[in-house]
Amino acid sequence: MAELTTFLERIASRQSSFVLFGDRVYDILEANEHGEKYQDALDACGMTFGLVPSIRFADFERLDESIQATEIEEYSSKFIKDSIDSALKPSDEILREQNRIYALKFIMTELLPFLLSKRYKTDDLLAAALAENAAQTAEQAADTARNHNDEPVARARKEISDKLTADFGTGTFQDRQDVSAELRQKIIEREISQQRRDAMFADTLKLENMCILPQEIHSSVLGEITSHQAFYVLDGQAYRLMPANQQDSQATNQLIFRINGREYSPARSNRNSISEIARELLSRKKARWRIAALERSQDSFANIKDMLKAKQVTEHQMRELAKASEYDLGECGFVLREGTYYVFVRISKFATQDGRDPEKFWPYDSSRIAIRVGWANERPYTIYEACVIERRPDHPCLYERRREIGYCQVCNLNRKPESYRNTVLDMIRKLSDAVNVVMHPLSKESLETHPGLNYFGDHLDKILKQKPLTIEEAEKQGYVVVYVVEKAVDVRESKKTIVEKLLGR
Known part of the structure; x- marks a missing residue:
């Protein structure tokens, strides 16, 4: 499965420097050859560079979801499958005797079906498997066993299952029609409760001080993380931009950012790794993708009732079988x-x-x-x-x-x-x-x-x-x-x- 990324990672990998301000990314451009002045600019070492706003964080995040739709679907599907598998793990006394019970389950569902399948004329199959297995790694041998899990072995496994049912029955199953909906809602509530919405950075600069109207800000995950503060990103480090008149004279004489009619300079002692911010952005986006997938995943949970029943039957039979010598x-x-x-x-x-x-x-x-x-x-x-x-x-x-x-x-x-x-x-x-x-x-x-x-x-x-x-x-x-x-x-x-x-x- 391909790795998921964010626009912030991609921008940082392409550009050594850029600016985050409010809910926009600003590109740093060389001065226009015709001497045209930019509305927003960076003064550095006697030179002036243009600061050109790009699309909003929210638009970038929607673009992320569009270009990674397949990867997000794969990630979300795997998450749902893993969540269901985890929820269906037995939690009663069968776990407290798990080594013995699991050994018994392995014997009855993996080892004995292979041996019993010989009555269905699979001598050549087993002989070939043994020969093939001799030069394999443990992982390859496991794959071989799965590949040879064909009709004769499946027939033997069913024969054993039928005998277990005849000998020990299926036990009682608590039949709840809403079991899948209950489990789905439980997982959604867990994900929502674990979802982070706190800011990584305090809103030291208020929007009005940045000459930004609140209604001009579009909701985004990156904005949630940065509190829509101002940052100068250089070589993988994000420096907080503060009003130039609040910085010491040595700092303000180096770089001056003029945005929305205000002047800012980077606080050298206040910096964070841009990769750290990008990781937090991806983590929060994944959480939202998981919740969105759960909210539309009725089909994935539809067969849980049958799965639970089959699992309870197996557990009942293994507990009864464990009493046999x-x-x-x-x-x-x-x-x-x-x-x-x-x-x-x-x-x-x-x-x-x-x-x-x-x-x-x-x-x-x-x-x-x-x-x-x-x-x-x-x-x-x-x-x-x-x-x-x-x-x-x-x-x-x-x-x-x-x-x-x-x-x-x-x-x-x-x-x-x-x-x-x-x-x-x-x-x-x-x-x-x-x-x-x-x-x-x-x-x-x-x-x-x-x-x-x-x-x-x-x-x-x-x-x-x-x-x-x-x-x-x-x-x-x-x-x-x-x-x-x-x-x-x-x-x-x-x-x-x-x-x-x-x-x-």
Whole structure:
């Protein structure tokens, strides 16, 4: 959005000197070559310059609004939108538990819809997003997530919303027909109460002393600021002009301004930055533009009732959902444990090939792979390695001390938790990488990462206590067969994406 400016800024940027007198700008011109005398003049260093009045402050201000109409409309529209957003922020107990509630809202509206959307065949979408995300900044990753918020994700988000409504209802909504008018009027009253109309400068010179009739003054914001006093602007500084007979002789001998039959000279000790005056002018003009926009903005507030209702429904459902220790959507969901949310994806039971002996396939039951998700400093975050919620004592890629009790961290194969950023796509990548490790514990990478087949203090053969299966047995018993050694017969399976494996396809 382009920066708004004022005529005073533009004049000061073009001219090193000019005069403000009453409600007019006076240009300083060189003496006429024909010797013609100006009605108003400046005597300086033995030379006489003409003082020619320009249009009034009020006309300049109307011109500002005309040439910046588009920019003013953009500024005002953004202000109204921000005011509505600010007014609709929840102010009840949901804010007092905001970290937990916001984490839950992020999980339900951003993270789980992306995971659940896989049932609508978005494997290619997610795979492309993960690949694209790998080389992006955090800001670019957020944009990518928004760009991929297409129909499948929207369908999943609606499915979750419908389930929340079925499970928890919508609560009660205080239906007030005039809610939008009330909010609009409240914002207008706030803006008016904060509007400044006081003068920056005292009216030391009265209009009659400046030979100006009150009815000759046109109302303007700059006149309100300056009290229609006289100023000589030179190189960005505004010097007050005072009657010459009130100045010391040294000052009056330098510059004499003759306006309306009176003589003035600048008070050197009484000056202000013209940029300071221009900033105050712009600030007050913006306030008036905001109020004017609010007064004609019925349409902008028309949908507030529906927005408030939707927000209250969401808050009600989040408060009810916060009481649950678990929420299961089938393919994914969350578990609340010791105050922390574990967002999980569920993988089907699978039999994974042994990289040392390709004829063996080690069976594992369906499991939930989870990451810890929280909220702090107005943004989501994930910490630590992913984990397997269920007990899996016979899985080598789980830390030994928790294999027997569940919530056991998954070996990261030298990938550090901090390598995953706190974006939706990186959280999904973190889950996907964990699923890959869980389903390929005896791959070449895994075997090489654990020298001597030592997995967290235990030899591999000591961990694998279950009976291995042949491929025929695995398929007959309904296991998803996972290959880690490529063969001709394995090509179909080896081409599957991690995302497909993530859902046990």
